[in-house]
Amino acid sequence: MELNEALERFALRMGDNTLILGHRVSEWCGHSPVLEEDIALANTALDLIGQTQLWLGLAGELQGNGKSADDLAFLRDAWDFRNLLLTELPNGDFGRTMMRQFLFDAWQSILLPRLAQSPDARVAEIAAKAAKEAAYHVERSADTVVGLGDGTEESHGYMQQALAYLWPYVGEIFDTDEADDCLAQAGVVPHFSTLKDEYYALITRVLTDATLDVPQDDFAHRGGRDGMRHTEHLGHLLTQMQWLQRAYPGANW
Amino acid sequence: MTRPSTEQVWEWLDQVPDPEIPVISLVDLGIIRDVAWMGDTLEISVTPTYSGCPATSFINMEIETAMRGHGIQRLALKRQLAPAWTTDWLSEKGIAKLEEYGIAPPQPAGGPARCPHCGGTHLERISQFGSTPCKAQWRCTDCLEPFDYFKCI
Known part of the structure; x- marks a missing residue:
């Protein structure tokens, strides 16, 4: 496989993860249990959407057919998305939203600082920017998981x-x-595979602090990052996220 | 027209207020990374504070308006991502103005040093996020006033 094509696929996956999770988190806007959490979730979503613009911008550039980050976000259908299934799952209650956020933030907080060292300057500069945000996110989501897990x-x-x-x-x-x-x-x-141990060590430490039993089963649902089998939830998310561009193609302000 | 010096342009930029925190300028905020002439085009490099900060496009518009007002005809705004913005780039003047305005300036320790209202040092964090991506919410337990803290990144 050619390096350029591989990098395009990688950028698309990074951008789709932050786009879909960013949209999910933004669904809380105006609905959170308390005002401070509402603001925190909206700010987290904003950071994720900002990172999306950078990753999908790079993916579009590598595709070389003039597509912008917006084109990739709003004009693809479900089977073209390459996000992890984890990011498209419905929010559920506040606790589930924060657990999902933690499981994702923990991964980003390990991966992004490594990517910031990449010899590819385009990858490195996006990752260096996003790594700072991810470090802040994981601090909050880990604290919340511990607070609620070791709560009532x-x-x-x-x-x-x-x-x-x-x-x-x-x-x-x-x-x-x-x-x-x-x-x-x-x-x-x-x-x-070289980051796996570090990831499981981090989440096990936090989940243990949260007095939660860490599941031992290693069964995994698959089909998001290769686009082969997204959950039924992604299509519903897209109808919300993309309706304006679908109904009024090219609309902007 | 004659080309104004880059020093002159920096001075002009120092008069453009941050749209969210109007007491400090774009130069105080540390987001203007470079000013240079390329032939008869003025190039200004701007770095975002947070990747999703919605003020970014507004800031570009403010820069453009200010430069046109000073008679600059050809202007190119460049987005510079690396090195990533850090609160270390806030100017001394900006830090003093933030505190005067009621926003506790960033501290390497990760929390405010004192209440920007009463100077009290008994503080508690309300939320890691505040009214803009660059701020968090804290409260002073001496005077009981809540205040914004400029996150240190």
Whole structure:
């Protein structure tokens, strides 16, 4: 596989993850349990959408057919998205939203600082910017997971349920294909398998602090990052996210 | 017209207020990374504070309006991502003005040093995020007033 094509696929996956999760998190705007959480979630969503513009901008540039980040975000259909299934799952309750955020932030907080060292300047500069934001996000989501997990009997129950629901979607993070192998061989992106232990150590430490039982089952749902089988939730998300561009093509302000 | 010096342009930019925190200028904020002439085109490099900060496009418009007002005909605004913006680039003047305005300036320790209202040092964090991506919410338990803290990144 050619390096350029591999990098395009990688940028698309990075951008689709932050786009879809960013949209999901933005759904909380005006609905959070307290005002401070509402503001925090909206700000997190904003950072993720900002990162999306950078990653999808790079993907568009590498595709070389003049597509902008906006074109990629608003004019593709479900089967063309390459985000992890984890990011498209519905918010559920506040606890589940924060657990999903933590499982994602933990991954970003490990991956992005590595990418910031990439010899490819385009990857490195986006990652260096995003790494600062991810470090801030994981601090908050980890604190919240611990606060709610090690909270009341009721909040503990919600967090344990959230973990049980989300756990089968964690394994997909470490799936790789020929594009990932190609990038790792070229030294542009570390092979995800080399980051796996660090990730599981981090989440196990936080989940243990949160007095939660870490599931031992390693069954994983797959089909997001290769686009082969998204959940039914992605299409519904897109109808919300894309309707304006679909109804009024080219509209802008 | 004769080309104004880059020093002159920096001075003009120092008069353009940040749209969210109007007491400090774009230069105080540290987001203007370079001013240079390329032939008869003035190039200004701007770096975003946070990648999704919605003020970014507004800031570009403000720069353009200010430069046109000073008679600059050809202007190119460049987005510079690296090195990533850090609060270390806030000017001394900007830091003093932030505190005067009621926003606690960033501290390497990760939290405000004192209440910008009463100077009290008994502080608690309300939320890691505030009214803009660059701020968090804190409260002083001496005077009981909430205040914004400029996040340190």
